Amino acid sequence: MADAVRVRGLVKEFGPRRVLDGLDLDLARGEFVALLGRSGCGKSTLLRVLAGLDPEIGGSVSVPDRVSVAFQQPRLLPWRRVWRNVTLGLRGAGRPKDWARRVAEEALAEVRLGDHADAWPLTLSGGEAQRVSLARALVREPELLLLDEPFGALDALTRAAMHRLVAQLWREHRPAVLFVTHDVDEALLLADRVVVLAAGRLVAEHRVDLPRPRRRASFADLRADVLADLGVDDVEAA
Numbered sequence: 001m002a003d004a005v006r007v008r009g010l011v012k013e014f015g016p017r018r019v020l021d022g023l024d025l026d027l028a029r030g031e032f033v034a035l036l037g038r039s040g041c042g043k044s045t046l047l048r049v050l051a052g053l054d055p056e057i058g059g060s061v062s063v064p065d066r067v068s069v070a071f072q073q074p075r076l077l078p079w080r081r082v083w084r085n086v087t088l089g090l091r092g093a094g095r096p097k098d099w100a101r102r103v104a105e106e107a108l109a110e111v112r113l114g115d116h117a118d119a120w121p122l123t124l125s126g127g128e129a130q131r132v133s134l135a136r137a138l139v140r141e142p143e144l145l146l147l148d149e150p151f152g153a154l155d156a157l158t159r160a161a162m163h164r165l166v167a168q169l170w171r172e173h174r175p176a177v178l179f180v181t182h183d184v185d186e187a188l189l190l191a192d193r194v195v196v197l198a199a200g201r202l203v204a205e206h207r208v209d210l211p212r213p214r215r216r217a218s219f220a221d222l223r224a225d226v227l228a229d230l231g232v233d234d235v236e237a238a
């Protein structure tokens with residue numbers, strides 16, 4: 001079976017600054033990969049190129065037809081009700097009139113917001129807004145789901161609930177996932193594989209061969225290895 005993502009020799013520059021410098025990356029279908037790297041190393045840039053939001057200037061990029069993205073900020077339109085945000089941009093030509101509404105309700109139920117379809121975005125908590133953003137990503141039935149620090153702005157408890165939700169959605173829908181995070185624990189809790197970006201390329205990768213659901217105690221050694229790849233002292237990060 002072909003890979004979901006195949007990137008070879010990707011180059012991206014902003015003015016004189018070369019941010020991605022011959023990067024190679026493969027994701028298998030249904031694989032969950034976490035992307036780590038120091039601030040400013042180019043993680044979001046890579047995601048934007050994969051999402052087709054930004055052009056590469058060199059190399060080759062192959063992604064599936066259906067790609068969805070969710071960002072750290074949910075980016076909901078405040079003047080549209082929640083359900084309309086979920087189906088925004090979905091092409092429903094030739095479908096029955098209430099089709100979009102039903103699709104939105106199903107997706108909202110999946111993220112446990114079934115009773116918020118008619119709410120306005122500004123009345124949602126941060127975690128709820130992020131779940132709407134996930135529902136919006138899901139209705140496209142993506143083969144590749146790109147998540148750019150989706151839980152970075154949430155408190156620890158909400159974040160833990162979101163980890164469980166993402167793990168469940170991934171199990172049920174099985175898209176390939178590329179998940180950008182600064183949080184090594186989050187990466188090790190969720191991913192099949194952790195890759196580290198530095199100086200424009202992937203400089204390390206770790207397979208996370210641990211059963212799910214995972215406990216932090218089960219990956220202490222791996223955590224230290226990844227932190228070392230990031231150039232962070234375990235004590236400094238603790």
Ligand SMILES: Nc1ncnc2c1ncn2[C@@H]1O[C@H](COP(=O)(O)OP(=O)(O)OP(=O)(O)O)[C@@H](O)[C@H]1O
Pocket residue numbers: 014019037038039040041042043044045046
């Ligand atoms: N549109 C742009 N124009 C100019 N420079 C940019 C642009 N987008 C990103 N950059 C620069 O490219 C570099 C990589 O940015 P990017 O946002 O990809 O990093 P990141 O690894 O996602 O960072 P963080 O972890 O802090 O979110 C940074 O130096 C940034 O300033």
